[in-house]
Amino acid sequence: MNEDLSLRDFRRKLINWAMGAVLALAAALVLIPLLSVFAYVVKQGISSVNWNFFTQLPKPVGETGGGMANALLGTIELVLLAMLVGVPWGVATGVYLAEYGRGKFARALGFCVDLMTSVPSIVVGLFTYTILVMPFKRFSAMAGGASLAIIMIPIVARTTEELLKLVPNHIREAGLALGIPRWKVTLWIVLRGSMSGIITGVMLAVARVAGETAPLLFTAFNNSYWSFKLDQPIASLPIQIYNYAISPFEDWHRQAWAGALVLVCFVLVLNLSTRILMRQPRSTR
Amino acid sequence: MTNLNPILEARQINAWFGGTQAIRDISISAQPNTVTALIGPSGCGKSTFIRCLNRMHEEVPGASVKGQVLLSGSNIYDGGVDPVSVRRKIGMVFQKPNPFPALSVAENVAVGLRLAGISKRSVLNETVEKSLRQAALWEEVKDKLRSPGTSLSGGQQQRLCIARALAVSPPVLLMDEPTSALDPISTARIEELLNELKKQVTVVIVTHNMQQAARISDRTAFFLLGEMVEFDETATIFTNPKDRRTEHYITGRFG
Numbered sequence: 001m002n003e004d005l006s007l008r009d010f011r012r013k014l015i016n017w018a019m020g021a022v023l024a025l026a027a028a029l030v031l032i033p034l035l036s037v038f039a040y041v042v043k044q045g046i047s048s049v050n051w052n053f054f055t056q057l058p059k060p061v062g063e064t065g066g067g068m069a070n071a072l073l074g075t076i077e078l079v080l081l082a083m084l085v086g087v088p089w090g091v092a093t094g095v096y097l098a099e100y101g102r103g104k105f106a107r108a109l110g111f112c113v114d115l116m117t118s119v120p121s122i123v124v125g126l127f128t129y130t131i132l133v134m135p136f137k138r139f140s141a142m143a144g145g146a147s148l149a150i151i152m153i154p155i156v157a158r159t160t161e162e163l164l165k166l167v168p169n170h171i172r173e174a175g176l177a178l179g180i181p182r183w184k185v186t187l188w189i190v191l192r193g194s195m196s197g198i199i200t201g202v203m204l205a206v207a208r209v210a211g212e213t214a215p216l217l218f219t220a221f222n223n224s225y226w227s228f229k230l231d232q233p234i235a236s237l238p239i240q241i242y243n244y245a246i247s248p249f250e251d252w253h254r255q256a257w258a259g260a261l262v263l264v265c266f267v268l269v270l271n272l273s274t275r276i277l278m279r280q281p282r283s284t285r
Numbered sequence: 286m287t288n289l290n291p292i293l294e295a296r297q298i299n300a301w302f303g304g305t306q307a308i309r310d311i312s313i314s315a316q317p318n319t320v321t322a323l324i325g326p327s328g329c330g331k332s333t334f335i336r337c338l339n340r341m342h343e344e345v346p347g348a349s350v351k352g353q354v355l356l357s358g359s360n361i362y363d364g365g366v367d368p369v370s371v372r373r374k375i376g377m378v379f380q381k382p383n384p385f386p387a388l389s390v391a392e393n394v395a396v397g398l399r400l401a402g403i404s405k406r407s408v409l410n411e412t413v414e415k416s417l418r419q420a421a422l423w424e425e426v427k428d429k430l431r432s433p434g435t436s437l438s439g440g441q442q443q444r445l446c447i448a449r450a451l452a453v454s455p456p457v458l459l460m461d462e463p464t465s466a467l468d469p470i471s472t473a474r475i476e477e478l479l480n481e482l483k484k485q486v487t488v489v490i491v492t493h494n495m496q497q498a499a500r501i502s503d504r505t506a507f508f509l510l511g512e513m514v515e516f517d518e519t520a521t522i523f524t525n526p527k528d529r530r531t532e533h534y535i536t537g538r539f540g
């Protein structure tokens with residue numbers, strides 16, 4: 001009887017230990033692809049990340065050297081364009097959903113926002129192509145920025161909505177009881193109180209769209225030169241990497257790796273700083 | 286009993302949450318510079334009633350009110366009266382201290398004026414100091430006006446909320462159990478404060494604490510099951526109530 005018990009006890013402990021080990025192994029296995037991708041990108045790219053890479057335009061086929069300066073700047077321009085449209089729009093949608101959305105329409109809208117988050121980015125690109133490229137018969141930075149904005153909006157909207165829903169109702173009541181109109185309470189008390197969280201959400205959304213390639217393929221297209229015109233094609237890091245990677249030239253392959261490394265580092269830094277920001281003790285709650 | 290010129294007078298207030306009536310035909314009046322206490326067992330409608338006095342009740346989805354509330358003679362429920370302007374004249378302090386998140390101590394106090402369109406620094410600074418002094422908080426926070434309002438202690442936060450309400454200089458201040466979340470020392474401070482405040486504002490206060498009502502108020506209303514049983518001088522309510530139910534409640538026989 002007693003032996004039986006201790007045997008069961010031992011079995012239980014063994015199973016417990018085994019389960020723990022399996023889970024730890026699964027977690028470790030997840031890290032392998034991540035770390036190996038990163039290590040490989042560093043190994044292949046680091047030798048070509050140099051001053052020229054950040055300052056020079058691409059060289060024509062056949063000549064070695066040159067850099068991706070225009071693509072880097074292009075990505076920054078595209079991301080800024082996307083933020084310009086996507087952040088206010090996304091925040092406004094989130095505020096509507098959290099503060100004013102009641103009834104069928106709001107529920108439908110919330111569902112659409114969820115759907116939008118999971119639409120494949122190539123479809124977003126196609127959509128933007130149809131409405132912003134075909135009518136003007138021209139690829140453009142504007143179209144590229146718009147397609148990235150479409151990807152940003154639902155992310156920013158959901159983050160905003162969720163953060164505002166965390167603000168307890170008695171805060172809104174306190175504002176109203178002070179004789180502040182509801183829209184001002186929403187904007188200057190509720191939204192402002194959640195600002196640090198919303199900035200975090202925006203940064204994550206930026207990290208997400210900075211590496212998007214598919215929606216840019218037939219919207220922003222590409223450009224071998226500097227471009228500051230909204231109605232002209234513009235280079236971007238992901239597209240440049242793509243073009244160089246599928247080319248037959250050894251030198252371009254090296255540059256593609258360098259571009260990949262820079263992109264990975266950019267996203268990594270954004271994610272890390274977001275985490276650090278989030279870890280700060282917040283007085284928002 | 287002087288009923289000559291009440292600054293605040295509620296007439297036949299009825300209030301509903303959806304289809305359920307929470308309070309029935311409640312009328313009280315308050316003279317300027319007095320403290321009126323509302324007492325009664327939990328769920329009897331004190332909060333509902335006090336929220337009818339500054340049109341906060343209607344912010345609850347599905348809630349409705351019938352009756353009149355006269356502020357210096359004019360009905361705040363008249364068609365065309367903007368609830369926003371009512372609330373600027375009838376301030377409110379809640380049970381739980383609720384300073385605005387991410388705003389500093391000073392910003393919390395100034396926000397009412399700021400969002401009403403006053404942006405002159407000197408006026409705002411002056412109001413912040415004056416209101417914090419009125420709320421007996423100035424000495425404690427004058428060196429941390431820029432730290433978050435939420436970093437103060439519970440009792441300080443509640444006084445901050447009082448200062449915030451006072452900053453828009455409302456003639457009437459409603460308080461819904463303002464000390465029930467506080468320790469005895471903080472409570473005593475707020476009670477002292479009320480004695481001072483009374484010189485400038487008229488206070489209506491909900492309290493669960495019978496000694497508190499007896500200490501601080503001039504008149505007391507006793508609520509039971511959504512109705513007002515008795516409304517009289519505080520001394521009378523506590524020493525010689527007319528209604529048996531009031532007597533039972535204040536002597537602790539039910540509640």
Ligand SMILES: Nc1ncnc2c1ncn2[C@@H]1O[C@H](COP(=O)(O)OP(=O)(O)OP(=O)(O)O)[C@@H](O)[C@H]1O
Pocket residue numbers: 302307325326327328329330331332333334345
């Ligand atoms: N938001 C609400 N929705 C529906 N019913 C409510 C709501 N708030 C209060 N009630 C009901 O209205 C009645 C009066 O509630 P009220 O909060 O006014 O009581 P109270 O006297 O303030 O109680 P307490 O002393 O516990 O604060 C109660 O029966 C309560 O259940």
Ligand SMILES: [Mg+2]
Pocket residue numbers: 331332333461
């Ligand atoms: Mg209550």
